[in-house]
Amino acid sequence: DSINFINASGEIDDINVSNSLSDGVDFDFSNLKIGKITSINSKNDCIDFSYGEYLIKKVFVESCGDKGISVGENSNVEIKQLISKNSNIGVASKDSSTTKIDNAFLESMNICFSVYNKKQEFNGSFLDIDNYQCNNYSQKNDFDAQSIIKLNKKIVTRYN
Numbered sequence: 330d331s332i333n334f335i336n337a338s339g340e341i342d343d344i345n346v347s348n349s350l351s352d353g354v355d356f357d358f359s360n361l362k363i364g365k366i367t368s369i370n371s372k373n374d375c376i377d378f379s380y381g382e383y384l385i386k387k388v389f390v391e392s393c394g395d396k397g398i399s400v401g402e403n404s405n406v407e408i409k410q411l412i413s414k415n416s417n418i419g420v421a422s423k424d425s426s427t428t429k430i431d432n433a434f435l436e437s438m439n440i441c442f443s444v445y446n447k448k449q450e451f452n453g454s455f456l457d458i459d460n461y462q463c464n465n466y467s468q469k470n471d472f473d474a475q476s477i478i479k480l481n482k483k484i485v486t487r488y489n
Contacts, residue, residue, distance in 0.1 A: 330355040331371075337361060344368075352377045353393075359383070366390075374399040375416070378406050378426075391415055396443075397435070400426045403451065411435075418443050419463065422476075424451035433461040440468045444476040453477070 331349040337359040344366045346353040352375070353368030359381040367389045368375035375390035379402040388411045390397040397413035400406045403425045411433040413419045419435040421443040422428035435441050441463035444456045453475025461480060463469060470485060472478050478485040 330377075333357065334359050334361065340364075346371070346375075349373075349375075353390075355379075356381060356383060368393070375413075377401075378404045380404060383407070386410065388412070393417070396421045397438075398428075399423075400428045400454070401447070402426065404428075408433075413438070418471075420456065420458075421445075422454040422456040423447050424454060426454045428454070428456045430456075430458045431460065433458050433463075435461070435463040436465055438463060438466045440471050441466050442470045442472075442478055442480075444470075444472040444478050446473055446475045455479070 330352040331346045333355040335357045340362045342364045347369040349371040351373045353371035355377045357379045363385045365387040370392045372394040374396040375393035377399045383406045386409045391414040393416035396418040397416040398420045400422045401424045405427045407429045409431045413435045415437045418440045419438045446453045455477045457479040
């Protein structure tokens with residue numbers, strides 16, 4: 330990981346990472362408020378959240394090898410504005426996590442949103458996006474029976 334925050338708390342104005350060999354920015358066991366995060370050209374996830382509480386005003390991620398945003402292991406993440414471009418998965422919320430995004434613009438994704446249970450010690454997850462646009466994707470959403478996606482104030486089912 331280029332930057333890894335472990336057991337951190339407080340406020341950060343701006344984080345900017347590019348050309349990471351693994352995750353761009355990794356947050357573990359932390360409670361943080363962040364003004365802006367930019368992560369470009371990470372070989373794995375651009376931003377990875379685990380075991381914590383996170384509030385971010387603006388996120389820009391591009392050319393992520395796997396996920397633009399990965400939220401897992403019982404995390405609560407709130408993002409006010411997200412722009413994600415050219416990644417495998419735009420946003421993944423997994424393993425008992427809750428992810429809330431006010432405004433999201435995603436472009437050139439294989440999968441826009443993925444919500445699931447990966448590890449047996451956790452349950453499914455919840456992803457709530459109030460206003461979004463996802464362009465140029467292969468598969469819009471991917472989720473399991475334990476998880477919920479809510480887009481534009483409507484629960485998404487396999488049938489809509």
